[in-house]
Amino acid sequence: MKTDILVLGAGIVGVSAAIHLQDRGRSVVLADRGEPGGGTSYGNAGLIERSSVVPYAFPRQLGAIAKYALNNSSDVRYDPAYLPRIAKWLARYWWHSSPANLEKATRALLPLIEASVTEHDKLIGRAGASDLIRERGWMSFYKNPRRFEAARAEAESLSAHGLAIRILDASEFLALEPAFAATGNSIAGAVHWLDPKTVTDPQALTAAYANLFTAAGGTVVRADASALREEKNGWSITTAEGEIIEAGEVVVALGPQSGLIFRKLGYPLPLAVKRGYHRHYAQRDGQPLGHSVVDEEAGYVLAPMARGIRLTTGIEFAAPDAPPNTIQLRRDEAYARKLFPLGEPVEATPWLGLRPCLPDMRPVIGPAPRHRGLWFNFGHAHHGLTLGPASGRLLAEQMAGNDTFADPKPFHPHRFL
Numbered sequence: 001m002k003t004d005i006l007v008l009g010a011g012i013v014g015v016s017a018a019i020h021l022q023d024r025g026r027s028v029v030l031a032d033r034g035e036p037g038g039g040t041s042y043g044n045a046g047l048i049e050r051s052s053v054v055p056y057a058f059p060r061q062l063g064a065i066a067k068y069a070l071n072n073s074s075d076v077r078y079d080p081a082y083l084p085r086i087a088k089w090l091a092r093y094w095w096h097s098s099p100a101n102l103e104k105a106t107r108a109l110l111p112l113i114e115a116s117v118t119e120h121d122k123l124i125g126r127a128g129a130s131d132l133i134r135e136r137g138w139m140s141f142y143k144n145p146r147r148f149e150a151a152r153a154e155a156e157s158l159s160a161h162g163l164a165i166r167i168l169d170a171s172e173f174l175a176l177e178p179a180f181a182a183t184g185n186s187i188a189g190a191v192h193w194l195d196p197k198t199v200t201d202p203q204a205l206t207a208a209y210a211n212l213f214t215a216a217g218g219t220v221v222r223a224d225a226s227a228l229r230e231e232k233n234g235w236s237i238t239t240a241e242g243e244i245i246e247a248g249e250v251v252v253a254l255g256p257q258s259g260l261i262f263r264k265l266g267y268p269l270p271l272a273v274k275r276g277y278h279r280h281y282a283q284r285d286g287q288p289l290g291h292s293v294v295d296e297e298a299g300y301v302l303a304p305m306a307r308g309i310r311l312t313t314g315i316e317f318a319a320p321d322a323p324p325n326t327i328q329l330r331r332d333e334a335y336a337r338k339l340f341p342l343g344e345p346v347e348a349t350p351w352l353g354l355r356p357c358l359p360d361m362r363p364v365i366g367p368a369p370r371h372r373g374l375w376f377n378f379g380h381a382h383h384g385l386t387l388g389p390a391s392g393r394l395l396a397e398q399m400a401g402n403d404t405f406a407d408p409k410p411f412h413p414h415r416f417l
Contacts, residue, residue: 004030006247008225011041014253016392031223037206045301049386051193055361057097073312074331075299092359111406112390114410119389129208138292143189148188164194179286201306249373256354258378273354275316280308282343299334357381366412
């Protein structure tokens with residue numbers, strides 16, 4: 001089979017890129033070892049996070065660093081044996097999190113964040129997937145009054161970005177989420193971010209986009225991306241069925257597995273992973289959870305989803321292939337049960353996934369400098385679901401030679417080479 005472009009990776013980033021390339025008249029084959037949306041795109045909090053205009057930075061306050069060094073926090077955990085392997089990357093992450101560098105990353109990402117909801121809306125409408133979307137925003141709540149007042153000030157400072165925000169006192173939060181009142185534990189207040197949308201089944205949304213792609217003539221194949229070969233006039237891969245796919249150009253959109261390609265081809269890009277867990281729970285009693293909510297002090301999310309209430313954890317720094325360690329999930333579950341009537345777990349075992357991260361908090365979106373027809377689109381960290389369609393558009397505009405809606409230079413791999 002011959003095609004113009006081969007996209008490796010059928011997560012939300014790869015599927016979105018394939019659609020945008022197809023919309024520009026290119027023939028596209030989408031290749032993955034599994035089903036569309038079955039990897040990292042499955043295990044997230046389901047937030048199309050329009051309000052996240054500032055990336056997740058490395059803490060620079062000594063108090064916060066000391067807190068995390070103790071390794072008993074629920075929002076960040078590390079495997080001590082893994083720290084020597086990732087120490088250099090963490091140092092770069094810390095450096096890029098300085099106020100000046102964080103502002104640089106914020107400015108670069110802002111056009112993609114601003115386009116996140118509108119680009120999703122276009123695909124949701126075309127894919128007929130509106131039943132998977134809630135338009136209620138999400139809420140971050142606080143138990144400590146001082147933390148709440150600080151969050152109020154920070155949220156109000158972000159209004160310059162055109163965000164719609166409601167500041168909720170305890171009674172207003174409980175009026176929206178009365179099940180929290182049943183536990184008798186106090187909530188100081190909350191910030192209601194109104195612009196974002198939430199997804200009740202992230203894998204189903206990615207699958208709906210993939211169906212849109214195939215309905216328009218695109219092809220999805222099963223293949224191991226590590227078998228990619230450079231040919232005289234392009235690239236090739238052999239599918240699980242033994243068919244050879246030949247393409248003039250290839251897009252690496254493999255998320256945390258992207259190193260299978262760029263390392264083999266000699267690109268020392270500093271991609272690392274942050275591990276994260278989730279588990280679904282029934283609700284024991286009370287009014288059903290109506291919004292996705294974030295306990296900002298403990299660092300977990302409760303999100304109403306198709307399979308139940310999904311509890312997602314914060315960050316775990318551990319080897320990508322290390323066995324699961326559920327201590328962080330157990331800590332989060334204990335905190336959540338003090339505030340909300342969680343029922344029994346739905347799954348026998350929690351889900352563990354990998355977030356692909358670069359130290360400057362920006363994805364790589366652009367051409368590889370030493371290989372003709374090789375393009376990168378990965379490293380979206382916590383915002384793969386949010387930025388998938390927007391980054392797919394930015395990539396496709398570059399590949400088609402069109403004017404781009406955002407400056408692509410801050411995302412090019414050249415910055416690390």
